[in-house]
Amino acid sequence: MTQPAIQVKNLSKSYGLTLALRDVSFEVRRGEIVGFLGPNGAGKTTTMRILVGYLPPTSGTAIVDGYDVLKDSLEVRRRIGYLPENISLYNDMTVEAFLEFMATIRGVARKRVRERVRAVMAQTRLDHMARVLIGKLSRGYRQRVGLAQALVHDPPILILDEPTVGLDPRQIIETRQLIKSLAGDHTVILSSHILPEVSMTCQRVLVIHQGQIVAEDAPENLAARLRGSERIRVEVRGPADQVRRALEAIPGVLAVIPEARDGVASFAIDCAVGTDLREQVAEAVVRGGWGLRELRPVGMSLEEIFLKLTTEEPDGNTGNPGDNREGA
Amino acid sequence: MGIRAILAITAKELNSYFASFIAYAVVAGFLFVTGAFFSLSVLLSRQVNLRFTLTDVAIILLFVSPAITMRLLSEEQASGTLELLVTSPIREAEIVLGKFLAALVFLVIMLAATAYYPLLLISYSQPDPGPIAAAYLGLFLQGAAFISLGLFISALTRNQVVAYIFTFGLLLIIWLFEAISGIFGGQVGSILSSLAFYNHFVDFPKGVVDTKDVVFYISVVVFGLVLAERVLESRRWR
C-alpha cells in the first residue's frame, strides 16, 4: 500500500467560459493532512467537488485510493467523508435521525449504525443535541453536524471544505484538535482562505490561486515565502551575462531571474519586501553603458495572493503578530 | 441495488412529508373535494353507484399528484442537500426509487382515506364491490404513473412551483390526448389516443381490469423513473 491516497494529474475544469482549474497536479500521501490555501474563487471547492465525484473534470485525472473518480465513482465515494462548504442539511430531521440516515446510505452495517452515530456525536460534542431538529441549530452546531456526517462511516479519506467557517473561537480550537487527532489513520484535505488556519492544522500546504497551484510548502516556510519578496522587471539592451552580474551586485537584490528575449537581456529581479530598488537598478544599467528599455515593478503573484488571504483569526487574534497585512 | 438505502430514503421522505404543513393541506384539500363529490353524487343521483365519482377522483389526482412530487428532487437541488446524496456511495436509481416509494405510500394513504365513502355506502346498501375495487386499482396505477412523471420533472428544475406547473401541464395534456387525437386523425391520432390516460382509466370504474391498461400504466411508471434517473446521473459526466 505505497500508492498515494490521492493522485491528481493535469486536472482542468471549466464552467462554460470560466476556467476554474488549469492543469492542477498534486499528490497526497496516506495519513497526511494537507491544506488547500487560497483566496475566494481560487478553485478549492471545485477541486474538492471533483475528488468526491460531485463534478466531472473537464480534462485530467484524479485517482483516490487507486480508483478513478470518473470510472469508479462508487468505489471512490465509499472511501471518502465529505464536508461541503456551507453545508446544507435536512432541517426537518433531528441530529440523531439525520446521522443514522447518513450512516445507512454511506454503507454502515445495520448493527453498527447506532454505535457509530453515538461515537461521532461524542467526537463532535453533539450528544446533548441528539433529539433537536437540525433547523433549530446555530451555525456552529450545524457545522458540527456536517463534520459528524463526514466521519460517521469512518472513511479513510476526509475532504473538508472550509471546516471552521462560522464557528466561534472555542469551537475552532476544538475542531482543529479533532482534525489533528484524525492524522495517521486518516488522510485529510482541508481548504481555507485563512493562513493561520492551515498553518496550525496541516503538515503541508498547497497554495491555489486562479485555478493553479502556485506554491507548495510546509506551513512553517509558507508565510515567509509568501511575504518574502517583491519583483521588478527590467529589460536592457546589452550583454546578458554582464548585465546580470551588475544587477546581482545591487544591495537588496535577492535573485535575478533571466527571461528569454531576442536581442535584449530581460530579467525579473526579486528584492526584499518593502524596498524599491528601481532607482538603483536604473543607475546600474546606465553605469554599464547599456540601454534601459523597460523598468517596472511587477506585482509578484505570491505577494498578491498573500494580501488576499485572511491573516487574522476570526476572533481578532492576529495569526502573524504585528504583521496584519489584510487590506494593505 | 441496496434495499436498505432505498428504504432509508423512503423513510426520510415520508418523515419530511409529515413534518410539513403543505402535506396536511394537500391531504385535507383532497379529502374535502373528494368528499364533496361523493356526497353530491349520492344526494343528486340517489344512486348507489360510484362509477362517475371515482372517475372524478382520477381528475382530482391530476391536480394533487404534482403537489406530492414537486419537492422530491427540486428542493434538494435548491437547498444543496443533493450534494450529500450524490456524494454518498449509492446509485441514482436508489435515490429515485426511494423517493418514488415515499410518494407512492403518500398516495396510498390518501386513497385509503377516501375509502370511507364507499365503505359508508356498503354499510347502508349493497353496491357491487367489484367495480369499486377495480376503480381503486385504477386510481392507484394512474397515481403511480403521475408520480413517476412528476418525479422526472422534479429532477429537471430546482423550482418547486415550476415543477408543479410543468407536471400538471404534462399530465393534463396526456389525459386529454384522446380529445387532441381528433385534430390530427390518422396514424398520429391513433397513437395519441392509445397513450391517453383517460382511455386507459375509463374501464376500471366499470369493473373491467384489462391487462393492456395495467401494462400501460406500469410502462409509464418505468419510463418516468428511468428518465428521472438519467437526469440525476447526467450531472456526473456533464
Ligand SMILES: Nc1ncnc2c1ncn2[C@@H]1O[C@H](COP(=O)(O)OP(=O)(O)O)[C@@H](O)[C@H]1O
Ligand atoms: N457552479 C459554477 N458555475 C460557474 N462558475 C463557477 C461555479 N462554481 C465555481 N465557479 C467559478 O469557479 C471559480 C472557482 O470557484 P471555487 O472552486 O468555488 O473557488 P473557492 O472554493 O476557492 O472559493 C470561481 O471563479 C467561481 O466563480
Ligand SMILES: [Mg+2]
Ligand atoms: Mg470554496
